[in-house]
Amino acid sequence: MKLPAYLKAGAVALCLASSVVHATGMVPETSVVIVEADDGEGAINIKNTDSFPVLLTTTLENIPQDTEELLVVTPPAARVEPGKSQRVRFMLSSKEPLKTERLKRVIFEGIPPQQQNKNEVRMTVRQNLPVIIRPAGLAKSDAPWEQLSWKLDSNSLTVNNPSPYVVRLGQAVQTLPDNSTWSLPHTYVLPGQTLTLELDGQRKPGASKQVRISPATTWGFTVNSYDASLTP
Known part of the structure; x- marks a missing residue:
């Protein structure tokens, strides 16, 4: 037997109302990561704005037009306490000098602890940011x-x-x-x-x-x- 649309909607609403949904809050300090070849590395701070500890994982991604592995990230995973920040470093691994800027992506994911015997869902939230690698000696351009x-x-x-x-x-x-x-x-x-x-x-x-x-x-x-x- 098919249920009327309003009954289906009500059933879904009841299911959603039966649990509390929380989203993790890992907030990067900037919207882009800059790696300077002059320094050999770049870094960014990620803050845990939630009230519980979170496992922060960091994953590098290549864009389709540039698949060369140029960076190493550390730490790839770290526990971040509530209200605290984790500094993530990006170290240049290329042995050849860069001639132009290069573009990569980085994904920061906050994984909350599992809650046993609680009617609660904690969602994982991802932050996907660009990573720009700048060659040594390249002048900065504002435009x-x-x-x-x-x-x-x-x-x-x-x-x-x-x-x-x-x-x-x-x-x-x-x-x-x-x-x-x-x-x-x-x-x-x-x-x-x-x-x-x-x-x-x-x-x-x-x-x-x-x-x-x-x-x-x-x-x-x-x-x-x-x-x-x-x-x-």
Whole structure:
């Protein structure tokens, strides 16, 4: 026998109400990890904001475009007491000098202790952050997105990054003044990389002279939108 929709909803609500759900609160001090080759390492503090101890695990991930293993993380797992912080270090393991910035990802996961004989669910929460590895001697750039080269050819919009910097930005890009919206395949443009954007919707783009992007600095700060010129 099929239950009416409102009865199904009520049953689900009762199930949810029968237990208390808590989420772990492992909070990184910054939104990006920077590893300087000049120092040979980088570090970040992760704070346990919950009222119980948590097992913090740290896992490095490669992006699809760069699978070279360049870092070692320590500690890979650590118990963090309530209100305390754990410092996680990222040590450069590459034997060859880096020529450009490199991009990796790191996942911080807080695993709460199991509660026996309690009607309680504690959820594991993950923090997935970018890791930028900077070559020795590379000058800092506060606006690396200004070096991107944008080109609109018929219905195709491409972007090229001739610089040694990783440029992070929102996936939505707008051409001006026709106000067409385009989508990047991911939220970064690597050094030397050329990407082709997809046009959102069925409307054919009109004549445009600029693109509007939403970039982020290397150190994780968001900035106002930036308008770049289209190259002929």
